Amino acid sequence: MGRTANILNQDGRMEVFFSSIGNAVGHIWQVAPNNGWNSRWEGRELGACVGNVCAARNGDNRLEIFVLDDIGSLQHMWQKGVNGAGGWGAGHLGGATLGGLGVKLAELGTRMAWMFRE
Numbered sequence: 001m002g003r004t005a006n007i008l009n010q011d012g013r014m015e016v017f018f019s020s021i022g023n024a025v026g027h028i029w030q031v032a033p034n035n036g037w038n039s040r041w042e043g044r045e046l047g048a049c050v051g052n053v054c055a056a057r058n059g060d061n062r063l064e065i066f067v068l069d070d071i072g073s074l075q076h077m078w079q080k081g082v083n084g085a086g087g088w089g090a091g092h093l094g095g096a097t098l099g100g101l102g103v104k105l106a107e108l109g110t111r112m113a114w115m116f117r118e
Helices: none
Strands: 005-008 014-020 024-029 042-045 054-057 063-068 074-079 088-094 100-105 111-116
Touching (some): 005 054
Antiparallel strands (some): 014 024, 024 042, 063 074
């Protein structure tokens, strides 16, 4: 298991993600702000994830998750609605990369991804 990525939804509930064995990103979340957690970790299929998961909130307050796969391509998950309304979408952004991955939100609410060496 890689390092976790923790991030708050707009409503204050924490979500925790990690890359796991078996081509998935593990995910658990609070059922209410500063309260209990859902009953179990859930896996979300993305590809052969090997990098650490990075999480960010975009300009319209939906969460976005990024992780590298075993060939160095960028995998991506996003909330379809604020606070997880409508579930999650997933896709492959492609591109061979090296090193780890970090995500930063620009002041205008756009997303920038960059590579860094760990």
